[in-house]
Amino acid sequence: MTRKEYNNCVQLFADRLFRFAIKKTCDEARARDIVQQSFEKLWLKHEEVNFSKAKAYLFTTAHNFFIDEYRKNKKIQHTAIVPEFQENRYDNFDLKDTLEIALKQLSDIQKTVVLLRDYEGYSYKEIAEICNLSEAQVKVYIFRARKKMQQLLISMGISRKKVVYGN
Amino acid sequence: MEINKINYEQYAMDYLEGNLKGYLLQEMEAFLKKHPNIKAELDGIELCYLEEVNIHYAGKESLLKPLATPKRFLITKQFQYFTAAASLLLVLGLGLFYIKNNPSNHLKPLAVIEPLPTIDSEIVLDPPIVISPKIIHATKTVQKSINPKEETRLKMQKALTPTESVESVKVKKHFNTKTEPILNKAIANHTLEIKQTNTSSNHKPHKHLKPQTHIRIIDSLAPLRPTVEMIEDERLISSIAMTTIPNFKKASRFNKNLVKLGILPERKSTLKKNLREALVPEVFASK
The missing domain is CATH 1.10.1740 (Rna Polymerase Sigma Factor; Chain: A)
Known part of the structure; x- marks a missing residue:
């Protein structure tokens, strides 16, 4: 180079x-x-x-x-404090911020693979090479990360439709 | 491969993203039919992706490398050795050049050793002196008993080999005109003396020289005549007499006769001294 x-x-x-x-x-x-x-x-x-x-x-x-x-x-451990769910805050809660908060709840490796997949657009194989993991491991980590994020969103009262399309 | 509760996670994302095909897709659908609770989980996360966020990094300039960098000359170890050797040679060369071209810096020799004249070298005196081979023969016979101090003197005598240069011929002619009549007179007187001693039976022979000796002297002098004529130095004339006449007394007598005839000056003591020192030291040593 x-x-x-x-x-x-x-x-x-x-x-x-x-x-x-x-x-x-x-x-x-x-x-x-x-x-x-x-x-x-x-x-x-x-x-x-x-x-x-x-x-x-x-x-x-x-x-x-x-x-x-x-x-x-x-x-x-650098984990963010999840704000307590408040019914009155729900309507003003930004989906983007919610996802950010959910991301912070992930483990390091889950965070890494999700960031590489969503932000950088790497394939599972490329992520596996970067993180020195197998492709199957990467898929499992990503699935578990998304599942965890989904559970957080549901707990915060954000429906699937809102998660997908925002408001 | 059968999809079950243990391994379904690694196929879940491909299923949600539509990348599962063929046999695996059928297996996955069959698995989800058997497990509706898992299918409900998948429905909730199928498109739960992070949205694009633009974040600017402010310190880019500090990370950039300047493109127009001056070309650096790579100095390797080999190049260093080469430059060191070249500079050393240059300094030596300049030093030698300076010394060679600056007369004030010439080194003065502590001592000058001049080669001694060898036997083969030719020394031409002014006027040239030619010594008979007989003299050289005599000196050779004497050489055995000469002490080391006389070695240099003998070498000089050996160097005086007979030469016939243009100058010597001129000198020879000059002395022939001067000395030949005198020498002829001397020889004639000796011959007369010998004849007188032979003819008068009553007369006693010369108290110093026997007739045979006189004859021998005259005979031996005859071939030396040209040589003697051209020699002006009295010491060399005496030496000729000494080499020709083995007995010193007889030689002295002969010299006296030469003095009487006017060939040699009256400096007998000097003659004897020179003879002793120079030519026949063994005679005086025996005495």
Whole structure:
């Protein structure tokens, strides 16, 4: 990968990687660090990494950083506090925010595979390569994640029709 | 493969997304008919996807690498060795060039060793001196008893080999005109003396020289005549006499006769001294 291609990677994938990181960590500073470290590693290996594989390399690197951090801070869990369901808040509740809240309830690996699938559009096979899992495992993780999100939405009183089409 | 409660999850997403086909699709539908509660779960999540969110990363510029970077010259180790060797050679070359082209920097020798004249070298004196082979023969016979201090002197004598240069021929002609009549007179006187001693039976022979000796002297002097004529140095004339006449006393007597005849100057003591020192040290050593 040339210097120019690397710069193209920055322009194309920095926002996406930052989104992936911030959704996973719920911490902007940490997400920035992860993005910076991932691109630094890409630059170090830019002569070996092909431009077509750069995106997958960036997300794999970021995922590995998350795993390292998780191993270091096993006891610390970055889970958002789910707001208690309130009948009077339901009508003003945004579906987007509800899904965001539901996403935060997922485990790390569930969150990762759902983010890669929904935001980046990766196939199950590509997600399996990034996360170093089997394709069947990825499918199971995604199914369980969606099931969990659905249960949360139902518990919040959002019907299937509303989930699919918003308001 | 039969789809059951244990493995249905890995086919659920493909079923919801419409990617399950053929035999597996039939298996899945059959499984969901058997388990309506699971079918109800799937109905609730079939399209529960995250919506697109646009998030901008503000630190892109810090991640970009400048495109127009100056080309760096890669200095390898081999190039470093090469440059070091080249610079060393250049410095040495410049130093030698400077020393060679700057006369003030020339190294002065501590001592100059001049080669000693060898036997083969030819020394032409002014005027050239030609010594008879007989003299050289005599010096060779004496050489055995000469101490090492005289070695250099003998080498010089050996170097004085007979030469016939243009100058020597001129000198020879010059001395022939001057000395030949005198020498002829001397030889004639000796011959007369010998004849007188032979003819007068009552007369005693010369107290110093026997007739046979005189004859031998004259005979031996005859081939030396051209050589003697051209020699001006008295010491060399004396040396000729000494080499020709083995006995020193007889030689001295001969020299005296030469002095009487006016061939040699009256400096007998100098003659003897020179003879002792230069040519026949063994004679005086025996004495």
